[in-house]
Amino acid sequence: MALERFHLVSPGQSRTVNAQKGLLTMGLSYIEGTVTGPSGVSRSVEFLIDSGAIYTCLPREIWQALGLQPARSSRFVLADGTPIERNVSECLLSIPQGSAHTPVVLGEAGDATLLGVVTLEEMGLVFNPFNRTLQPMRMMMA
DSSP states (O other): OEEOOOEEEETTTEEEEEEEETTEEEEEEEEEEEEEOTTSOEEEEEEEEOTTOSSEEEOHHHHHHHTOOOOEEEEEEOTTSOEEEEEEEEEEEEETTEEEEEEEEEOOTTOOOEEOHHHHHHTTEEEETTTTEEEEOOOOOO
16 A cells, blocks of 8 residues: 655645545645643643544543543444443643534554544534534524
């Protein structure tokens, strides 16, 4: 599989990685953000924008540095169908397009840093899969 170089979607804000496998092209989009815990401790993080993930996920070293504590436990299903259980907390998450207090999965060893759709919706954003950018969502009050 040939891997193309990173493409900056918005300089300094997000990047896209394209991997070509035969005739199928898959893309991964990342964005820089900051997460802040209840005590005001912040960390910079590079998130994989995952339109299939409900919640944002933080690696153990990040959420522990922020001082996050589990508020509850939830069951999730991975893309391959594997069920898992993870603790969930909340923190302030900021990206160039906005900020929101959002639920976060407290990741365990091997869990990726993901930006999930609940966080995007809280910020009034949607991921456009065609040009791989975050855009304002059409807000309905019906």
